[in-house]
Amino acid sequence: MGRQLSFKIFRYNPTLKDNKPHIDFFQIEETPRLNVFTALFKIREEQAPDLVFDFVCRAGVCGSCAMMINGRPTLACRTLTSDLPDTIELFPIPFFKLLGDLSVDTGVWFRQMSEQVESWIHTKEEFDPTAEEERMDNALANKIYETERCIECGCCMAGCATALIYPNFFGAAGLFRIGRFFIDPRDKRKNQDWFELVSTDEGVFGCIGMMGCDDVCPKDLSLLEMFAYIRRKMSGIGLRKRQTVKKDAIF
Numbered sequence: 100m101g102r103q104l105s106f107k108i109f110r111y112n113p114t115l116k117d118n119k120p121h122i123d124f125f126q127i128e129e130t131p132r133l134n135v136f137t138a139l140f141k142i143r144e145e146q147a148p149d150l151v152f153d154f155v156c157r158a159g160v161c162g163s164c165a166m167m168i169n170g171r172p173t174l175a176c177r178t179l180t181s182d183l184p185d186t187i188e189l190f191p192i193p194f195f196k197l198l199g200d201l202s203v204d205t206g207v208w209f210r211q212m213s214e215q216v217e218s219w220i221h222t223k224e225e226f227d228p229t230a231e232e233e234r235m236d237n238a239l240a241n242k243i244y245e246t247e248r249c250i251e252c253g254c255c256m257a258g259c260a261t262a263l264i265y266p267n268f269f270g271a272a273g274l275f276r277i278g279r280f281f282i283d284p285r286d287k288r289k290n291q292d293w294f295e296l297v298s299t300d301e302g303v304f305g306c307i308g309m310m311g312c313d314d315v316c317p318k319d320l321s322l323l324e325m326f327a328y329i330r331r332k333m334s335g336i337g338l339r340k341r342q343t344v345k346k347d348a349i350f
């Protein structure tokens with residue numbers, strides 16, 4: 100017989116007038132290789148048909164099943180119950196709009212962030228259908244690919260202390276996205292454009308350095324490395340700007 104697992108699950112349906120946030124308790128028997136997502140499915144099938152949680156891929160790819168598992172933001176489909184104690188507490192990830200129980204709306208925030216950081220290649224060059232034949236250097240292509248691995252799960256924002264201070268903070272996901280275009284030579288934005296976009300409290304200089312994002316990112320993205328890279332670049336641009344202003348003032 101497997102372990103008896105006790106689940107304490109946050110429940111709240113904001114669309115029902117008299118519904119209040121509360122915790123529901125469930126028990127199930129652990130089976131080999133059981134993950135939290137499958138356990139939730141079992142609970143929904145057998146005990147709580149109205150339990151709300153998100154999933155699409157069940158393989159750590161879509162980012163939908165992010166939730167607080169025993170106080171840590173992570174993916175339910177990638178968390179084995181065998182790595183957890185007998186009692187498992189599940190809450191929705193904070194920072195995003197709660198839709199119900201364990202489900203939050205990350206999509207609106209990610210869309211707004213994409214618009215805020217102008218998440219597209221900026222160029223005046225006309226589209227050239229033959230350009231496909233121009234190979235990008237492999238090392239650079241790999242770097243850009245690495246910056247595309249974010250699955251928009253929202254765990255970094257849920258673990259971010261700065262986001263509590265600056266509600267419009269780009270966050271690790273936003274700064275990583277900026278980095279993606281910053282290193283892409285097809286994006287023709289100038290140093291000044293990047294500086295204005297990112298050198299603010301909402302951007303790279305707002306981060307108070309608690310490193311929660313880097314601790315919890317389920318895709319192990321090099322978030323801190325990217326922060327350091329963008330900070331260094333922006334400090335360099337800022338310094339050059341100051342020197343120019345000083346020079347202008349003297350002469």
Ligand code: SF4
Pocket residue numbers: 162248249250251252253254255256271272275315316317318319320322
């Ligand atoms: Fe999730 Fe990591 Fe992307 Fe943040 S940076 S949204 S934690 S994959």
Ligand code: FES
Pocket residue numbers: 153154155156157158159160161162163164165174175176177
């Ligand atoms: Fe897609 Fe978990 S269901 S990441």
